[in-house]
Amino acid sequence: MHGLINRAIERFVRDTYGRDVWGAVVRDAGLEFTEFESMLSYESDVTHRVLDALAANLNRPLPDTLEDIGTYLVSHPKVEALRRLLRFGGPTFTEFLHSLDDLPARAQLAVPDLHLPDLELCEHGADAYSVHCRGELPGFGHVIVGLLRALADDYGALALLEHKGTRDGCEIIDVRLLAAEHTRGRAFDLAARAI
Amino acid sequence: MTKGRAIQSGQAAPSDRLAAMMDVLCPMHVVLGDTGHLTHAGPTLLKLFADTPLIGARFTELFEVKRPRGDGSMAALIGRAGDKMHLRIRGGARTDLKGVLVPLPPGWGPEGGALINLSFGISVVAAVRDFGLTGTDFAATDLAVEMLYMVEAKTAAMEASRKLNLRLQGAMIAAEEQAYTDTLTGLRNRRALDYVLDRLAEAEQDFALIHIDLDFFKAVNDTGGHAAGDHVLREVARIMVEETRSDDTVARVGGDEFVLVLERLINPERVHDIAARLITRLSQPLSFAGQVYQISASAGSVLSCDYHQLDLGQMMLEADTALYTAKHRGRGRHIPFSRDLKKPDAVTAGHDDRVSGR
Structure with missing residues (x-):
C-alpha cells in the first residue's frame, strides 16, 4: 500500500483524536514505527491492521470512520494542498463529479506509483448519479462518500450521498444533487499562494 | 450567455x-x-x-x-x-x-x-x-488548468520526497557516526582512523602519529573482571581526549591499543611532551568498586614530515617498532621512531613479550 494512504490515515487520527489514540493504534496494530513515510510503500496488511486497530480503539464502526477520513481530507486545514488538487477537477461540483473518472489518473500524474481504485460516474437522470468504485481497497467507497460530501460543501452545492453496499466487488454510492449552488462555498483561486 | x-x-x-x-x-x-x-x-x-x-x-x-x-x-x-x-x-x-x-x-x-x-x-x-x-x-x-494542476501536484510530491530525503540523510549521518565510533569508549575506531589518515595523506597535511599500548592492563581484567576493565578503558579514553586538541583524532584500534593523530605537528619535542604528559597521567592509580588499579602506557611515534614519500603502512609499522622498543626498554615511556631501532622481524618476538607483560 502506498505510504500516502497510510500517512493520510495517520494524519487523520493524530489531528482528530490526538497522539495518544495514534499511539494505541500503533501498539495494537503491532507496528514497529510510529510514523508512516508518505513516499515509501508498505505491505497492504499493514493498512488493514491499522484500520482494525482504529475501529477497536474508537469503538466505532469502520465505515463511519472511513467516511470521516474522506471528510478530513477535504476540510482539514493541514491537508489544504489535497483540497486544492481536488478542486482542479472542475469549477462546479457537477463538473467535479464528471471528472471523478479521471481522478486515479490525475493522482498517478503526480505520484506514478499511487494506485487508487477505479471510479466511474453513472448519470441516472437530472441530478441523480451513482459512483462505482472498484479496486484493491475494500471500504474505499466510504472514504469517497465523506470526500464527496465535504467537497459538495466546499463548492457550495447541496447533495445527498449514500453508500449502497457492494455488488460484485464494486462499491456503489448514490449521489443526489439537490442544489448546485446552495451557498457560495469556499473560494478557489487557480493560482497557488507562494509556498 | x-x-x-x-x-x-x-x-x-x-x-x-x-x-x-x-x-x-x-x-x-x-x-x-x-x-x-x-x-x-x-x-x-x-x-x-x-x-x-x-x-x-x-x-x-x-x-x-x-x-x-x-x-x-x-x-x-x-x-x-x-x-x-x-x-x-x-x-x-x-x-x-x-x-x-x-x-x-x-x-x-x-x-x-x-x-x-x-x-x-x-x-x-x-x-x-x-x-x-x-x-x-x-x-x-x-490544457492550461491541467498544467496548473500538474505544477501544484508535482510541487507537493517533490516536497514530500524532499522531506523523506532529509530524514534519510539524518539517519545516514547517525549510522555513519555509529560506524566510526568505538561503542565502549566513544573514541573513533579503526575505520575512522583509516579515513582520517587517508584524508590527511590526500591533503598532504603533516601530522604526528602516536601508537599507544597500555601496560599491565591484563591484570585489571584478571583481578577486577570485565566491568573494571571497561571502566579503566573509559577513563583512559577520557584522559586521552583531555590531553589532545579537539581536531586531533583519538582512536581505539584494539583491546588496549590506541592511536593518536595530531594534525599539523612537525616538532618532535612537542610530540614527546604530549606523549610523556599522557603517560604520566595514565600512570596515576585508578579506582573502581573499591579497588585501586595501577596501569601505565608505552608509546611509539612517527612524524609524517620525516617521510619523503608518505606511506601510511610504513608509518604504522615504524610507530609499532618504536612502541615495541618502549615496551622492551621497561614500559611507561615514549620512544620516537628512528632508523637505528630494531626492524620488524624483531617486532614479532616483541609482540609475544608484550602479551606476557600485560
Whole structure:
C-alpha cells in the first residue's frame, strides 16, 4: 500500500483524536514505527491492521470512520494542498463529479506509483448519479462518500450521498444533487499562494 | 450567455459570427484590420488589458514581437502567417506569449485583415497569478488548468520526497557516526582512523602519529573482571581526549591499543611532551568498586614530515617498532621512531613479550 494512504490515515487520527489514540493504534496494530513515510510503500496488511486497530480503539464502526477520513481530507486545514488538487477537477461540483473518472489518473500524474481504485460516474437522470468504485481497497467507497460530501460543501452545492453496499466487488454510492449552488462555498483561486 | 446567443443568431454579419465562435474556441484571439489595428479581442485578452482600450489600438503597440523579427508592419506580420510567434505584453509585469497568425479570407472580417491566436505557453503559472485568471478564462479544451494542476501536484510530491530525503540523510549521518565510533569508549575506531589518515595523506597535511599500548592492563581484567576493565578503558579514553586538541583524532584500534593523530605537528619535542604528559597521567592509580588499579602506557611515534614519500603502512609499522622498543626498554615511556631501532622481524618476538607483560 502506498505510504500516502497510510500517512493520510495517520494524519487523520493524530489531528482528530490526538497522539495518544495514534499511539494505541500503533501498539495494537503491532507496528514497529510510529510514523508512516508518505513516499515509501508498505505491505497492504499493514493498512488493514491499522484500520482494525482504529475501529477497536474508537469503538466505532469502520465505515463511519472511513467516511470521516474522506471528510478530513477535504476540510482539514493541514491537508489544504489535497483540497486544492481536488478542486482542479472542475469549477462546479457537477463538473467535479464528471471528472471523478479521471481522478486515479490525475493522482498517478503526480505520484506514478499511487494506485487508487477505479471510479466511474453513472448519470441516472437530472441530478441523480451513482459512483462505482472498484479496486484493491475494500471500504474505499466510504472514504469517497465523506470526500464527496465535504467537497459538495466546499463548492457550495447541496447533495445527498449514500453508500449502497457492494455488488460484485464494486462499491456503489448514490449521489443526489439537490442544489448546485446552495451557498457560495469556499473560494478557489487557480493560482497557488507562494509556498 | 451572450456568446451562445451570438453563435445561434442567423442575422449577424459573418465577421461577428466568426468573432463569437472564436471567443469560445480561442478566448485569447484578436482580429486585426489591414493596418494592423485591432477590430476585435477575445474575452480573456480584454481581462488582461482591463485598463487599456484594445479596439482601435495597434497590435505591435500592445505586443512586442520578439520572434520572428520584422518591421512591425502588417505586411511583415502576414508574411509569417502560420509561423510560431514569440511575443511579450508591453508594460506591466513581464508576460510572454506564444501566437500564430492566419490571414482572414474575404468576407470573414476586415478586408486584408488577419486573426492572431495567443497563448501563455510556459508563463501560464505566473499569468494566472498576475491577472487573477480562473478556469473559465481558458477554452474548455485548453490544457492550461491541467498544467496548473500538474505544477501544484508535482510541487507537493517533490516536497514530500524532499522531506523523506532529509530524514534519510539524518539517519545516514547517525549510522555513519555509529560506524566510526568505538561503542565502549566513544573514541573513533579503526575505520575512522583509516579515513582520517587517508584524508590527511590526500591533503598532504603533516601530522604526528602516536601508537599507544597500555601496560599491565591484563591484570585489571584478571583481578577486577570485565566491568573494571571497561571502566579503566573509559577513563583512559577520557584522559586521552583531555590531553589532545579537539581536531586531533583519538582512536581505539584494539583491546588496549590506541592511536593518536595530531594534525599539523612537525616538532618532535612537542610530540614527546604530549606523549610523556599522557603517560604520566595514565600512570596515576585508578579506582573502581573499591579497588585501586595501577596501569601505565608505552608509546611509539612517527612524524609524517620525516617521510619523503608518505606511506601510511610504513608509518604504522615504524610507530609499532618504536612502541615495541618502549615496551622492551621497561614500559611507561615514549620512544620516537628512528632508523637505528630494531626492524620488524624483531617486532614479532616483541609482540609475544608484550602479551606476557600485560
